Amino acid sequence: MLGLMQEQPLLISGLIEFAARHHRDAAIVSRRVEGDIHRYTYADAARRARQVARALDRAKLGFSDRVATLAWNGYRHFELYFGITGSGRVIHTINPRLAPEQVAWIANHAEDQVLCFDLTFLPIVKGVWQHCKTVKHWIALCDADKLPADTGVSGLRSYEAWIGDEPGDYEWPQFDERSAAALCYTSGTTGNPKGALYSHRSTLLHAYAAALPDGMGISAREAILPVVPMFHVNAWGIPYSAAMTGAKLVFPGAALDGASVYELMEKEKVTLSAGVPTVWLALLNHMKQHGLKFSTMKSTVIGGSACPPAMIKTFRDDFGVTVLHAWGMTEMSPLGTVCQLKNKQLTLPPDEQLAVLAKQGRAIYGVEMRIVDASGKELPWDGKTSGDLQVKGPWIISGYFKGEGGDPLVDGWFPTGDVGTIDPDGFLQITDRTKDVIKSGGEWISSIDVENIAMAHPAVAMAACIAVPHPKWDERPLLVVVKKPGTNPTREELLGFFEGKVAKWQIPDDVAFVESIPLGATGKMQKIKLREQFKSYVLPSPT
């Protein structure tokens, strides 16, 4: 027997219409590529999203056709998020930090029909447009009078001219909530990128869970500045959760340096932010150098890669900001866990709380997780035993776009490629990527543990721990370090810093000082490149 409840599909169009109706004057503030500050409201955004939908209808795009974006966090990108998906098309957010040939490859693979880009990325477009075979419409996200002449890009139009004449009303279509809504390619460190294809249902359920008090805590009381890019896994779902709740949005555009982000946070009274650790390093350095404090910031979500405990402590003790350490993946929409204390932990001493907050946190409802050994046997949640992390749930992929890579699931679970422990309270701690773990004489050394300790040293700006081949132990850890400006730590000093913090055999064998560590398109350290660079490195003889 079925319940007698209204059958109403969970559709993304509902989010923007709800925001326009219930939070019509809530502000959306954007730093534009042009450098100025643009402000409007959810009611404006909804009207322009409807214009986008009409422009796509006029362009005769079919249901589920892909529309690509190559854009920063800004109001036009926000409108596209809703206009494309709400009208039944699929938004394909392209990461502009990819190499041009990769951009062309995925645009062709996705069979994008329209590509909308910020003028910052005109050089990329100029380089690839002739190779993008399916793209019929190139749209520059700018006013008509800002459109450069002689770009050579055939049929290039400005966004404002493209949508400007469309009426602002639109009847959003109703369809199966499992329909495709958004396409996002994994960065693909090996092989070709693979596409995660989100549905309206998965997006809405994720939006609910991400907004929960134990998720990111999103409400109409917050002003949110997502530093995490909208070209990277839906900016962790913030645009959708914000529309669901009418939160004020502050988009930083291309200016992600510490000074620009800080200025926007203060001017717009931002309360909540989100981004990868490297962005926060830049912000904290800027604030320390200039003796600055936050006026309104309460918390920031940090994910993408593990947040060093020292950074969590600095945010809390020096700046009064709670770090919400989070973990997720492109294949997971992306949110899996967020680190928020439980009731019983609220009275713990600050240092013990910090030990909890350094973990990646607890699953939000909708994500099931487990750790397994090499044979697939489930391992205990004791906070010590580490195993391969697997997940399942309604916003986790069942396969990749076009079936590539076959069925990625194992017994219905998605293997994340992460290695971690789960404690009895359900707090996940990622100890490594399966491929980054250092296998020393049959024992595993967590590269992340080593990096976290190194990052706590006052002279270390950035640190990566990688495996290098070793004749006796198969692999041994090498610490690759970028020094902080004005410091000059020695190898001995850094290695001595590990004493008493880890077992002797987990201390790196050597330190290599470098000018910079390569970062990938999403701000993560590219250890694969480092391993290549140091593959012939000769470690000192064992003592």
Place this chain on the structure above:
Amino acid sequence: MLGLMQEQPLLISGLIEFAARHHRDAAIVSRRVEGDIHRYTYADAARRARQVARALDRAKLGFSDRVATLAWNGYRHFELYFGITGSGRVIHTINPRLAPEQVAWIANHAEDQVLCFDLTFLPIVKGVWQHCKTVKHWIALCDADKLPADTGVSGLRSYEAWIGDEPGDYEWPQFDERSAAALCYTSGTTGNPKGALYSHRSTLLHAYAAALPDGMGISAREAILPVVPMFHVNAWGIPYSAAMTGAKLVFPGAALDGASVYELMEKEKVTLSAGVPTVWLALLNHMKQHGLKFSTMKSTVIGGSACPPAMIKTFRDDFGVTVLHAWGMTEMSPLGTVCQLKNKQLTLPPDEQLAVLAKQGRAIYGVEMRIVDASGKELPWDGKTSGDLQVKGPWIISGYFKGEGGDPLVDGWFPTGDVGTIDPDGFLQITDRTKDVIKSGGEWISSIDVENIAMAHPAVAMAACIAVPHPKWDERPLLVVVKKPGTNPTREELLGFFEGKVAKWQIPDDVAFVESIPLGATGKMQKIKLREQFKSYVLPSPT
């Protein structure tokens, strides 16, 4: 094209298993009918819910068969919430405050197969069991040795004996998320009660929305004492949202007097509560009389009927507790709106904030609402124009159980029977029930507005404003008042209190002092009975 996300139905069994796994030691504390305090954990609750499921399998109940409860808020009722629904049956929560003949009527109408009851309600059961034709199993929610002898109820068993021998493991079945999960009858002031039949999908979506920071704000950091009964619209969904987030639960059992509730709140460090205004009156009176303060309480959800602004102010100014004024209906699972300030209102002066908080609040995502005039035309959201309130969404009924009452929807919208205004910020204010509004000479007088003013008078313990027939104006308002102990206000004093607060013609024509005002099964004032009582009342001649 469909997205490539895992297809996983939203099922209630997932909630309790999630809680057992991720919040295994989070506490569930119950004041038992026996008077003592019982404590256990989500892991225990899940194990016993599985035992319930097995007992139902053993009793050969089919999919969607109804299992009734007649019980207070307590751990056994909580287990039944999950064991019954998770195994594919439908929980039918019966309101024990109904007249025995009504209990029998709805048990027969629902075709209940099993009926589980607290021993408090044995007298009801003794009176009705021979009239409940479909009930095969009568289960008393007690230990085997507490089962009274010679009840006369054929085949009566204790709950502990019934589930005690069942193993604690169980494979929860997977099925269509739209399947029926719970049945709740409206109190039915006129005609027979009608059943709202919730689904697993509606329950899960409601659980997400109710837990949002702009909903009730439920997380693993909270300790929640639901005063609102589990026999009344799922205790506003708190059991489900609590399991979703691992919040500590504190169940008050039958002891809902001010002293008992206060004691439990303090002892168990309760942070959040929920209930109807009349319960809070008793609690506040107790606290004032004894000069008590809260140590941990932060907020309480008040709904069921409008919360007098004076109570919201008292909670805030005298006790440091934020009232979350809420509105909903049995037909809405029940949550429609919760009153939480928006970002821009956080800096308003306290009195202006109070004016906002006195409204019923903003829709949580998933509820669409509108106000319409008599012809069905949508009315503006200006905070002044009042109209008939209509709602739609995935946890709002599409019809009543067994199709009774036909199709209740109008153009896809459910007419709530409430009259209200909506302001430009989306805040709903209920001004009356369609049937309670006083129609005086073509103008409408809101009975709730009149009652709110009367309740602010220091000598008024309870007040109801009802229409009495009037030869010239059709109807005129009569104020029915219960005096506070030790006070003796006069008619003139009370009517004078209205001067300057409403227009002259909205001031009641007279005051009738009574010993008590009849309350319905859900704690609401039964104005229908009052109107009957005062139908021949002769108002004083107009001045």
